[in-house]
Amino acid sequence: MNDAENAIWAQVWEQLQVLFGILVTDLGSRLSPLNLMSMVGLCLILWIVWRPSAGFLAWLFPARVYRNPSFWLDVRLFLFNWTIGLFITLNYVVVATATAWAIGQALGAGEPMPDDRSPMLSALIVFLAADLTMYWYHRLHHDRTSLWAIHALHHSAEEMSPVTAFRHHPIYSVLGGLVFSVCVGAVQGLAVVLVLGSVDTATLAGTNLFSVILNLGTANLRHSHIRLCYPDWLEHVLISPAQHQVHHSVDPRHYNRNYGEVLAVWDWLFGTLYITQPGEEIRFGLGDASGQPITQRHPTFRTAMTEPVRRAWSVLRGRG
Ligand SMILES: [Zn+2]
């Protein structure tokens, strides 16, 4: 094995160890102890400031959310996606690292790779690339009817809890992981040659530093009943929990808005931004053209698996 091959396999091995740590200790980054604890801390502050009539726990975990069959379907899809993710993510690690390495080689990066010159800049570039990739991946699932058939499962949630973030069809998750790995890997590869001299990035517990900081406290509130709006100027920069809740609204005024994951600047740039107002009523789920909720398309795990595929197939064959 030559130096170049050794370098790539050393990176794959290093990332596999990081992945193993995440899987064992964090059970998915959004539900990591850090994200959960920071969410509860933020909610405690909001509860003290907002003074709702319910006690803290009853307000944080409203019975109507956890009694709804929609929540229990979220849980089943989370467990299913997490299980298959164990195997699939291993492949993404290889794909992303190999893409970064191949582009670096094609553009003339020497081996061994030089030391990291600017891990903070590298982390920022990778974070921006990842967030922009997620914006377009998400948006395409609203723009293309066949892809919407798959993504509609996420939008058929009638109540929102942090587990709703995992309410995705496996096709969405698998395709997303692949697109994400190739795009972010390509950007890392370019960064090697053009700017940084290394693919290393600033991380915290193996996760991109910017991603950790910007998700603290708020990542899990995006899928929740807690309607936290930011000031107008900040909602042009970061997606507030209320902005993602608007994305799940049945109201036609809210359709096809706020595709961003962490940053709102992409929505602002590409004309899909919706700024929320405190007190705005939002009803979650799938609606018709007049904004009326439609009958639940995915009442069971079986229909959640089969209905999106059947519908996408019909569209592709010209019958949708
Ligand atoms: Zn969506």
Ligand SMILES: [Zn+2]
């Ligand atoms: Zn969502």
